[in-house]
Amino acid sequence: MKIDILSVVPALLESPFSHSILKRAKEKGLFEVNVINLRDFSTSKQKQVDDYQFGGGAGMVMMCQPLADAIDTLQQDQKYDEIIYMTPDGATFNQKIANRLSLKENLLIICGHYKGIDERIRQHYVTMEISIGDYVLSGGELAAAVVVDSIGRLIPGVLSNETSALFDSFQDNLLAPPVYTRPADFKGWKVPDVLLAGDPKKVDEWRTNQSIERTKERRPDLLED
The missing domain is CATH 3.40.1280.10 (SPOUT methyltransferase, trefoil knot domain)
Known part of the structure; x- marks a missing residue:
């Protein structure tokens, strides 16, 4: 381009x-x-x-x-x-x-x-x-x-992981879900168990639900579209 x-x-x-x-x-x-x-x-x-x-x-x-x-x-x-x-x-x-x-x-x-x-x-x-x-x-x-x-950043090959852009906020009119990284326990603040259990299907379901809930809370106008 x-x-x-x-x-x-x-x-x-x-x-x-x-x-x-x-x-x-x-x-x-x-x-x-x-x-x-x-x-x-x-x-x-x-x-x-x-x-x-x-x-x-x-x-x-x-x-x-x-x-x-x-x-x-x-x-x-x-x-x-x-x-x-x-x-x-x-x-x-x-x-x-x-x-x-x-x-x-x-x-x-x-x-x-x-x-x-x-x-x-x-x-x-x-x-x-x-x-x-x-x-x-x-x-x-x-x-x-x-x-x-x-x-x-949407052009193929620009991002190291090309699927990353597909899960950004506003794709499919939803905000991105919460994200976490190591350590799993920081000051007693823990990463949700579902992300540590190693079940990709449940992780996908959790992320979808979180995206919907976050959008309802912060940008309900997106769901109207």
């Missing part, structure tokens, strides 16, 4: 993709992430990418020209399955969207800034809009990093 990211501040994305799972995935050739500086496509001497909004009002808007030129240039060499704009008013990101995007080959993510991007770019280029929650960040880079990390 290949993901290109258009950013005004590429340095914000250097760390998230240079460590841990995503770093290993890139080294294995399973996953490619390219962060592209939008200012490289500005035609002004000052590398300007924003301007005042028509009609007045506080806040700047990301201009059409740099974005359109960047997307047009990238599309000469790459056909994108989705052109995604990170924006607070997009669809709320969840595990189902992550699962669907992990099956794609090529994605382009646009990181918004200021008051957002010119509406004409949204109308004529963007195919998908994503929000990571009902709050506003100073830019779309951190939100893009969240989306990329969530997608990347």
Whole structure:
């Protein structure tokens, strides 16, 4: 899979993709992430990418020209399955969207800034809009990093144990069950006997029941879906 990211501040994305799972995935050739500086496509001497909004009002808007030129240039060499704009008013990101995007080959993510991007770019280029929650960040880079990390770990071969992602929270609309590791008795706090008995069927049943109960208690809205 290949993901290109258009950013005004590429340095914000250097760390998230240079460590841990995503770093290993890139080294294995399973996953490619390219962060592209939008200012490289500005035609002004000052590398300007924003301007005042028509009609007045506080806040700047990301201009059409740099974005359109960047997307047009990238599309000469790459056909994108989705052109995604990170924006607070997009669809709320969840595990189902992550699962669907992990099956794609090529994605382009646009990181918004200021008051957002010119509406004409949204109308004529963007195919998908994503929000990571009902709050506003100073830019779309951190939100893009969240989306990329969530997608990347689902790609076959990225995780050491490929079945691990299948039992994450929100798969099948359930929260993950409690997990334990050694020692079996810590300060008198003991691991449930069923996990120590060595019966895989009973362990599976216990985990399923725990997932259901935890979801009922903490996120009953998931069960409504």
